Amino acid sequence: GAVVSQHPSRVICKSGTSVKIECRSLDFQATTMFWYRQFPKQSLMLMATSNEGSKATYEQGVEKDKFLINHASLTLSTLTVTSAHPEDSSFYICSARRRGLAGRTDTQYFGPGTRLTVL
Amino acid sequence: ELKVEQNPLFLSMQEGKNYTIYCNYSTTSDRLYWYRQDPGKSLESLFVLLSNGAVKQEGRLMASLDTKARLSTLHITAAVHDLSATYFCAAPWWFDQKLVFGQGTRLTINP
Numbered sequence: 582g583a584v585v586s587q588h589p590s591r592v593i594c595k596s597g598t599s600v601k602i603e604c605r606s607l608d609f610q611a612t613t614m615f616w617y618r619q620f621p622k623q624s625l626m627l628m629a630t631s632n633e634g635s636k637a638t639y640e641q642g643v644e645k646d647k648f649l650i651n652h653a654s655l656t657l658s659t660l661t662v663t664s665a666h667p668e669d670s671s672f673y674i675c676s677a678r679r680r681g682l683a684g685r686t687d688t689q690y691f692g693p694g695t696r697l698t699v700l
Numbered sequence: 701e702l703k704v705e706q707n708p709l710f711l712s713m714q715e716g717k718n719y720t721i722y723c724n725y726s727t728t729s730d731r732l733y734w735y736r737q738d739p740g741k742s743l744e745s746l747f748v749l750l751s752n753g754a755v756k757q758e759g760r761l762m763a764s765l766d767t768k769a770r771l772s773t774l775h776i777t778a779a780v781h782d783l784s785a786t787y788f789c790a791a792p793w794w795f796d797q798k799l800v801f802g803q804g805t806r807l808t809i810n811p
Contacts (some may be wrong), residue, residue, distance in 0.1 A: 615798060624788065624801045625743075674742050678797065686731065686750060687797060695743040 583609050587692035592664055595700055601661045602677030602695045603632045610655035615689070616648075619672040631658040631677035665699040680684050702727050702793045709737035716778050721805045723772040723789035732765050732772040733790045733799065743788065746774075755808050779809045 584607040594600050604614055612633045612661040617625040629650050637650035643683040658677075662669055662679075673696075676689045703726040713719050723732065731750050735743040747756045749765035749772060756763050760783065762775045772789055785805045789800040 613797075615740050622806075625799075627798050627800070630798055676799075686748070688748070689797075689799065691735075691743045691745075696740075 582689045583607075583677075583688070585675065585680055585692040587673075587675055589695060589699050590693060591696045591698075593698045593700065594603045596666050597664055599661055599663045599698060600665055601659055602673055602675075602697075604658045604660070604677065605691050606636045606656045606677040606679070606690070608646070609677070609679045611658075611679060612655060613678040614652060614658040615676045615678070616650065616658070616660050617674045617676060621672075624691075625674060628660075633692070662697065670697055670699045702729065702791060702800045704789060704791050704800050705803040706784070706805050707788075708805060709803055710750070710806050712807075712808045712810065713776075713779055714723040715780055716777065718774050719777075719788055721774040721789075723741055723802055725772075725791045725800075727770075728767070728779075729770075729793075730767070731792060732763075733792075734763050734774055735788045735790065737786045737788060737804070746787075749753050776807075780811055781809050783807065785811045 584604045588603045616628045616633040619625045628643045629654040631650045634651045639645045652658040672694050674694045675692045679688050681687050696698050705724045707722050718756050734746040734800045747763040752767040760777045765772045786804045788804045790801045793800050
């Protein structure tokens with residue numbers, strides 16, 4: 582199946598610093614990628630939809646100035662957590678949507694996740 | 701707004717037993733996804749159900765979809781310890797296909 586990578590897999594940073602997380606689709610082009618956040622023992626919550634070549638669409642309650650998303654190419658989307666605070670500590674998971682061919686349905690492929698710990 | 705609800709949220713069962721996880725969703729959706737998540741890991745795709753009446757099976761897991769009832773089920777047959785994980789269902793919302801996830805069902809299978 583298709584592969585989506587994330588980097589880094591784990592990051593620990595000090596409060597007030599910014600952290601960039603990369604999401605790459607390795608063997609297909611993705612015009613749309615999604616960023617999710619998962620707190621311990623909870624479900625995944627969609628943060629934003631990342632669209633190649635245009636601005637991201639943020640879900641209600643997600644601060645776009647704090648969570649900067651850049652989808653500069655068809656295989657790369659980045660999420661930057663600016664001025665991180667301990668409450669931003671979470672598991673961040675991206676997914677990339679692969680267009681279905683010949684009328685087949687689109688499929689989302691999930692990255693392995695990035696665990697962010699803000700001290 | 702699409703809401704997806706799973707039950708039960710926690711399930712502890714013995715090896716060899718059968719059980720079913722239920723996933724209800726609030727508005728019309730033409731497909732339903734099931735995922736498995738192990739502790740500290742990301743999601744593993746299990747099933748994609750694309751139409752009313754769809755049934756898919758993989759090993760001891762079988763998933764079905766009833767779009768009229770807005771209900772999907774994940775049935776576990778003769779559970780084994782390796783199936784211990786958290787299982788999520790998800791439905792796509794609107795044309796941009798962003799996924800709305802259920803709360804997850806934490807399944808523990810005891811020897």
